[in-house]
Amino acid sequence: MLTGRRIWISYKSHRNLIFTTKIGQSVLIRNKTRLQKQLLRKTIPEERSDMILNSIVSGGCIISGAKVEGCILSPDVRVDTNSEIYDSIIMESVRIGENVKIRKAIIDKSVNIPDYMSIGYNREDDSKHFTVTDSGITVVRKEMHLI
């Protein structure tokens, strides 16, 4: 399962891709009122698309408008709009918000990454909150809500 180079496109991302092409939009928008058209344009940015390269994506993941490259995504992971994840391992039930940038990191189970966060780009910042190994991998451990 782990060998070879694979490209995965989840159902959702595929749908988005069609949704955002010009032909797709014109079809969708044709029968709406002007207000509805404006709303639709607002909620769907012009060049919104997903890219998933050289990754393993498990069942139940939703990647919507994000870029994922060289990653392993466990089941039930969400990656939201405009986020970019490179060379990382994301474990079960992780929620990644919008405009998040992650590079060379291991994210443990059930972690919520808030919007606009960046992990793996600034070693000093990372080592304040997370564990950074000698080889430069950031490890984000499970959240502890009660303590």
Next chain:
Amino acid sequence: MPLNNTQAHDKILTIILAGGQGERLYPLTKDRAKPAVPFGGIYRIIDFTLSNCLNSGLRKIVVLTQYKSFSLDKHLRLGWNIFNNELNEYVEQIPPQQRISDQWYQGTADAVYQNIYTLEKEQPEMVLILSGDHIYKMDYRNMALFHLENKADLTIACMEVPLSEGKRFGVIKTDEENRIVGFHEKPSEPIPSPNNPEATLASMGIYLFNTTTLVKAIIDDAKQDTNHDFGKNIIPEMIHSKEYMHTHLKMEPIIP
């Protein structure tokens, strides 16, 4: 003639050691044992060893756990509940029960010693000792066959690693007839392999014992004040005493 599944199942009891603290994987091991760390999306590290056992026809498996075993226990219960107890197949996990001493498992050999009653109850011909935190692919039946053909008391699976990396492993010295004549845990100057001067034979931590040999060795070891470790104490002591026949089996590394 290779061993078939029934023979392997009848003759061999598998003991998987899953009690290590896994300090080097911190903080992934903060809430779980190392064998329970997720791997490759939908697996956990222990799945590789268990899958090897299953594919080798070994369906009598005891997992010795100790630290933070809940996550591992849950995984075995939910994910590996596939054996039929009526056919005498099982995956049991055993925490320290303080049957023999009032302490936790002091080392790998002590973990087996504290569960010696399992061996008495099961009375297998051979005992296969594995680690729960290794990732590899192997058919243990080939090893068992090699063990039987050589009439060995102990067989150690090993693989060739570059000399420079030998410092991290238990290194084996052999004679021409595959017999082990020396075992050094993490040596500063590893001995080159007989066939390849650039490499050294590193132990994979996979030991196949005859039950009688194993029982005698761990009881002897338990009486002494040692680290109670297979690599550090039991095997060097067995080689030193020259009472037993030890062989090694060279494996090619297989990346899953």
